[in-house]
Amino acid sequence: MSSLWRRRRGGKSNRRDEINSGREVRVPTHFQCPISLELMKDPVSLATGITYDRESIDKWLDAGNVTCPVTNQVLRNSDQIPNHALRKMIQEWCVDNKSHGVERIPTPRVPINPYEVSDICSRMAAAVRGGDDRKCRELLTKIKNWAKESDRNRRCLVEKGIGAEMMEALARFSMEKHADLLKEMLSALTWSFPLGVSKLKSPATLRCMARFLMGDDLASRRDAILVLKELLINSDDGASVVEGLMGIEETLFQVVKVPICPRTTQACLVIIHHMMMVSDEKMRSRFVQLGLLALLLDILVDGHASKKACEKALAVLDEMCSSEQGKESAWGNALTIPILVKKILRVSDRATESCVSSLWKVCLGGNEEGLVEAVAVGAFQKLLVLLQLGCAAKTKEKASELLKFMNVYTNKVQCFDSSMGFKYVKSPA
Structure with a gap:
């Protein structure tokens, strides 16, 4: 079904405007994306010669499809060539129909390609090894701007392992001299999964994460919790990670007690659950002594708690009851x-x-x-x-x-x- 625009009225209108006010503007068929049937904002052509809107064809390919939606031919590659001629025609059509309320389609930014990402990863690695915090900050700003432009850019950055390079900075730069840079790196890491797990497990990196967790900056504490959750979920050696984070139990308890946000609370419960699973009974006893059981029950009683929060709280409670002290605490409530x-x-x-x-x-x-x-x-x-x-x-x-x-x-x-x-x-x- 074609998209329709009606003319927007504004202020006084002359005789001609009154006549045109009831007209409907129909989008030309060759300007419509074959998938969404909407006006194309960023037309790109596949190897089959068919043109689609970039957002629509990206969703099609991301869903695991390997054929052209129109011809049903198997795609030899997923290259998308911008159709500049068609885009200019669409923009001219929008200008011609401006009086009917049609807004001009802005010229889209060209998505980054794997070669650009590989280059910036190499430059980031060199800047980190050389201790050049100014260059690191400059490259990080560019990376964050790319990520904001589109989900496609973000996926490309993640697939090329930009997260691993940023994790290296946490291990090499000192908190005393480069705290602001490390906070920015940590914030960017929250969308850079999967990370370089091997680099995350280094003692220097874990010490840096622990300092963020126990610091006063709530935003950095939240980011550290989100990153650690992903690390523990994807690590094949959670025991070594937990060993490098010893002493953060009370901080995690406080995050559950005084929530930063629902997402952080859930991530914190996941971390606690993994810490209990891979550690000895002393870890469970430590959380029992802190009073975690009462907080878990509060979450479960709360009628506004999400299903995910309840699920994670119950998992932690179950693990806590694996110890004698945990069972006694549970029975005592x-x-x-x-x-x-x-x-x-x-x-x-x-x-x-x-x-x-x-x-x-x-x-x-x-x-x-x-x-x-x-x-x-x-x-x-x-x-x-x-x-x-x-x-x-x-x-x-x-x-x-x-x-x-x-x-x-x-x-x-x-x-x-x-x-x-x-x-x-x-x-x-």
Whole structure:
């Protein structure tokens, strides 16, 4: 369907304007993108000779398609040649129809190519090795401007590994002399994934990240958390990373306690979860002593918390309950079991697995009171429904074992509907 523009009225209009006010301007067919059917802003031609708007064909190719949308021919390459002649014709048409409210299409910026990115990566590496902070700042400004122009530019920068070169700067420049430059580098790294993981794991880089985490600048702390989250997710040796970050537990706790933004809180929970998984029981005990359990339960009780935040909070809670001190802390809080039961089948499959696993750790092993309380808040019925709907093998095994022990108390305990909230639960001391 052709795009239509109606003339915009403004101020006084003469007789001719009044006649033209009802006219519709139809976009010529050869000015329309075959994919979006909209006026092309940046026409480019493929090897098949068909011209598309750059944004539309980029989306087509990014989706994994390898054919020309019009001819259905397999593309020998994905080169896009700007069709300058057609663009000038479109711009002239826009000028001719200005009186009808058609705005001129600005001349688009030419996207960067891999050769330009490779060149700037080499120059950045040389500037970092030479300790030339002025040159690094100049190149970083150019990189950031390229990234702002289009998603295509940003993808090209990331694919060529610009993030790894910026990470090298964190290891080589000192915080005392080059703090502002390092902050800018860190900010740029938040969109430069995947990063050079090997360079991120260097002791000097990790020390720099730790200093940002424990600093007073909230923006830099946020950026450091986002970068570290990606590192831990993609690293095949999380233990060495965590070892280089020892001492940041209280900072992470404070980020959860006094949130910077939802995205940062979620990233922080991911970091804590990985730290617990790859470390010994002392790490879990450290977070228990700081009071992390109460913060996790606050997130889960909060009706405005996102599903992602709840999912990550439940994963951390489950990992915390893997230690004896964690289980004692969880059992000592009156909200733990009611919340775990309520969240079963309410958030996501992964969250349900975490809930069942946490209940299994807290209630079994001689904790008769825990089993009784779980039955009282409806755990028996929810676990039965879970088994009927189906779940992962490990979750099924734990749910079956919980049902076996809970069955003894089903006829002896007055049950409450956990979906009704926690008004009947006594607040923890």
